[in-house]
Each structure stands twice: as C-alpha cells, then as structure tokens.
Amino acid sequence: MQIAALVSGGVDSSVMLHLLKEQGYEPVIFYILIGMKDKEGFLDCPSEEDIEITTWLSKKYGLRMEVVTLQEEYWNSVVAYTIDSVKKGLTPNPDVMCNRMIKFGSFNDKYGKDFDAIATGHYASTQFRDGIKYLATAKDKFKDQTDFLAQITYAQLQKLMFPIGGLPKSEVRRIAAEARLPSAGRKDSQGICFLGKVNYNDFIRKYVGEKEGNIVELETGKILGKHKGYWFHTIGQRKGLGLSQGPWFVVKKDTEENVVYVSNGYDPLTQYRNSIQLKGFHFISGNPWHDLSRPADITFKIRHTPEFNKGRLVFTGSGAVIESEVPVSGVAAGQFGVVYDAAGELCYGSGEIDWQ
Ligand SMILES: Nc1ncnc2c1ncn2[C@@H]1O[C@H](COP(=O)(O)OP(=O)(O)OP(=O)(O)O)[C@@H](O)[C@H]1O
Structure with missing residues (x-):
C-alpha cells in the first residue's frame, strides 16, 4: 500500500x-x-x-x-x-x-x-459499521480532534489513516x-x-480594519463603552472588552448597527441557549438514522472542548436544530455544531451554527 x-x-x-x-x-x-x-x-x-x-x-x-x-x-x-x-x-x-x-x-x-x-x-480514528467507514473519536478524549474533521467528505475519509x-x-x-x-x-x-x-487581532485589523461602535448592556440598553469593530468580538468572550465592574460577557452582536451587547455577572443567563440552529447539515458517511422525521439521540460539541453535551438532533426544512439536554453557553454563529452518536464514539458530521 x-x-x-x-x-x-x-x-x-x-x-x-x-x-x-x-x-x-x-x-x-x-x-x-x-x-x-x-x-x-x-x-x-x-x-x-x-x-x-x-x-x-x-x-x-x-x-x-x-x-x-x-x-x-x-x-x-x-x-x-x-x-x-x-x-x-x-x-x-x-x-x-x-x-x-x-x-x-x-x-x-x-x-x-x-x-x-x-x-x-490527528487525534481521531475510524470504525466500520455495516461496511460503512465512519470517523470516530480518539482514545485520548482530551486531545480528540474529530470536531476539526467534521466537514470532510466520505471520499476523503475513505483514504484517511490516523x-x-x-x-x-x-x-x-x-x-x-x-x-x-x-x-x-x-x-x-x-x-x-x-x-x-500570527496575532489574531492584528490579522483582523489588517484585513478588515477598524470601526468604532458602542458596547451596550443587553438588559438595560446602557452604553458602557466603545469597541473598535464588532468583528473583534465573539459570543461568549469575556476578556479584552476594557470595561470595569466585570465580569462582562459578549452575548449578542448587531452587525448592521455595529453594536456589541454584553451582560454582567459570573454566569449571566443570557449566555445560555437550549436550542442551536444549524444551517444545513453535512453527513460524513451518510445519514445513519434514515428516518429524519424523528428526533435522534446524540452527543455534540459546539467548540473545541473535551466535553460532549447530550441532546437531540431535529431536522427542519432548512437545516437542523440541536436541542441540548442542559443549556449551553457561548453559542457562536459561524462555528460548527458537531454531532456524534449517543455514546460519543462516531462523528456523524456537522452544520454551521446559524444565530446572531
Ligand atoms: N505543514 C504541514 N505539512 C504537512 N502536514 C501537516 C502540516 N501541518 C499539519 N499537518 C498534519 O496535520 C496534522 C494535524 O495538525 P495540527 O496542526 O493539529 O498539529 P498537531 O496536532 O500539533 O500535530 P503535530 O504535533 O504533528 O504538529 C499533523 O499531525 C500532520 O499530520
């Protein structure tokens, strides 16, 4: 070979x-x-x-x-x-x-x-089930990188060895x-x-530029300070806001008005969501459930962390929704909702998170 x-x-x-x-x-x-x-x-x-x-x-x-x-x-x-x-x-x-x-x-x-x-x-593996090759998680769950591989195609997977x-x-x-x-x-x-x-902010500054806007408290509408462009901030971000009397979390962005909304506290409720909307869904090895009209029990990740969250995947006309068993924080549009089987072994695929 x-x-x-x-x-x-x-x-x-x-x-x-x-x-x-x-x-x-x-x-x-x-x-x-x-x-x-x-x-x-x-x-x-x-x-x-x-x-x-x-x-x-x-x-x-x-x-x-x-x-x-x-x-x-x-x-x-x-x-x-x-x-x-x-x-x-x-x-x-x-x-x-x-x-x-x-x-x-x-x-x-x-x-x-x-x-x-x-x-x-890569920290990942593959498994065969009924003659179909699946992307599977690594033995070292802490180092697992399947979330970075969750958009590969079946043809790509066919050739891969980890x-x-x-x-x-x-x-x-x-x-x-x-x-x-x-x-x-x-x-x-x-x-x-x-x-x-390369420093991420330097990179963004060079290619996207700067544009001053307001930082606003979500609950009160109070202007707390200024930022240099909503593109420097991401949902769930806590550091780098330059605000006193924190902690403050970025909980929402208005890209039309260039406003960054924040909430105060160690664990503000506005950070949490139960359902995560995905824009389309990419199955790596095809749909394992066949009947998409019924919710499927899954585990999932919404960013590169070792923990798997439990939930259900529901397909809608335009994409899919992950319904999490417990509310999850830091759901950022553009990141990927990566879906695994209920045991957290097989990585079925992913969809881009669609929420502002
Ligand atoms: N510049 C490169 N050229 C060839 N292969 C690469 C390169 N960068 C990464 N890879 C491949 O992609 C895998 C995952 O890359 P990643 O950037 O996550 O590195 P890593 O997990 O720190 O691995 P490593 O310790 O091998 O750098 C690597 O193990 C390697 O097989």
Missing part, C-alpha cells in the same frame, strides 16, 4: 511516521507550506525548524520527502473564508476549513491522488522520547499555521 504521510515536524506526526515504519510501511513524507507570503510577509509562517525536523525524520527512516506549496490554495479558500466570515460578524473555524479544503482537498487533488492512503497525526488515534498523548510523547525524535519535547502547535503564529 502506498501511503502519503503528512508530517509537520511536530511530535504527533513524527510519532505517526515512527509507527507506520514499525508496521512495515514505507510512506512518502509530505511537508505542506501553507503560510501565505503576502507583500509584507505578514502571513509568512516560520517553517524552517519544522522542515529541518521533517528532513531529519526522512533521513532517519530512509523515506522520500517532498516539500509542497499550497499557499495560493490556502489563501483562496481558508484565508478568504476567514475574512469573509469575520466581516459578516461570524466566528469562523479555519481549522475545519483547512482540513476539508487543503490537507485533504487541494493536497489530494495535486499529490495525494497517486497514493492509496493519506496518514496524519495511526496515533488509539494512543493517549502521554504515550505519544513517551514513544517520541524513546525513539529520540527531535520533536519529543516540542510544544503543541496552537491551531493552524497562520492563526497559530
């Missing part, structure tokens, strides 16, 4: 490579350049150390390595989507888009197509140390390249 191994130089993909070799595979290593070099080098992602480590790995294991560029594709899909969402007042999820459009999209179209499988160091998905992170680090991999002590990366290494 011919495997394309996506290696970033981080500990997870280094150990993934080590395990593939141990299992007798001879994968070809691909390092993807995605950091975009614009005129001022603003999005230039420092990748030298990553490439050095990946080159070291290719020598250690005697594997062919290619450094490939998907910078333009990254700009046209992930960066453009991020800027567009922010302008609309949404909270985008570039990691979700990067997986679907770049790592398993453009990469496969250009390079992966010649391989039987694509392996990554060799470290059955291991806890501590074991991954132990294997890296034992094999004396240079990535053993490296810190985990935070999110995707350009947002991980």
